[in-house]
Amino acid sequence: HGVICSLQEYPVDFDSSWAQGRKAWEVWLAAFDAWDHERKRLCEVYLRLGEDKDAAEAAELARGKFPKAPSMPESVVALYQAAYDGDVVALADMLEDEEIDICCKDHNLQTPLMFAAVSGSLECVEYLVDMGADIAAVDNTEETALDLALARHGEKSPQHPVILYLHSVKAPRGPGKKSRPYT
Incomplete structure (x- = not known):
């Protein structure tokens, strides 16, 4: 059929x-x-x-x-998966390879930092920021890692550790639709 x-x-x-x-x-x-x-x-x-x-x-x-x-190259897929899974050890291992770019983007222009922020992994978010991830990067809807963390965790837990950390490092909001005011 x-x-x-x-x-x-x-x-x-x-x-x-x-x-x-x-x-x-x-x-x-x-x-x-x-x-x-x-x-x-x-x-x-x-x-x-x-x-x-x-x-x-x-x-x-x-x-x-x-x-x-x-x-997408397998090494890049693995980087995103480790960020989303909260596997900071795998992230550290992968980022030792000079060919792996911490600021890489997927087809939605999202970065590994954005994946870690959405998943709620404070350890991965801190590690990626410490290693030089761009906290101001915007995706194809003009949202930053902070915007995505707020959209995922902000209503249930406005004091979520990832949100508090991104605020502490002065992560900006993007001009996209998710960038509405949060307390």
């Missing part, structure tokens, strides 16, 4: 001349942006076709046309 569609992952050329000297996450993010732009362009093209199609016809039309999003 279902149509199986095998899609190829969008290519990421880490060895290109453009990629030389850039961090792996920057190259991946540029490839992700290119994939997203191409996906949106193809959607527009197919919408303009304007004719009704059944599921099989639609799948056939899309087969090979919409590549899967590029995969």
Whole structure:
């Protein structure tokens, strides 16, 4: 009944001349942006076709046309996971590698500090800030780590340790919609 569609992952050329000297996450993010732009362009093209199609016809039309999003480098995924899991030992081990960028960003422009703040891991937040994480970085909705911590923990626990710590290091609020006043 279902149509199986095998899609190829969008290519990421880490060895290109453009990629030389850039961090792996920057190259991946540029490839992700290119994939997203191409996906949106193809959607527009197919919408303009304007004719009704059944599921099989639609799948056939899309087969090979919409590549899967590029995969984030495994070391970067592990960094985000450790930050979210509150695993400061794993964070410390990973950040010994000069190729790992503490200020890397995912497809939503979120940083490992933002993941640690959302998870509520004070130990990871403190460690990342001590290691040079950008407390003023904003994501694609213009929110900072403090905004995200307030949105996740602020109503239930306005004195949450992560919120208090981010205030103590003068972490700014972003201009996004979550940046509403908190006490």
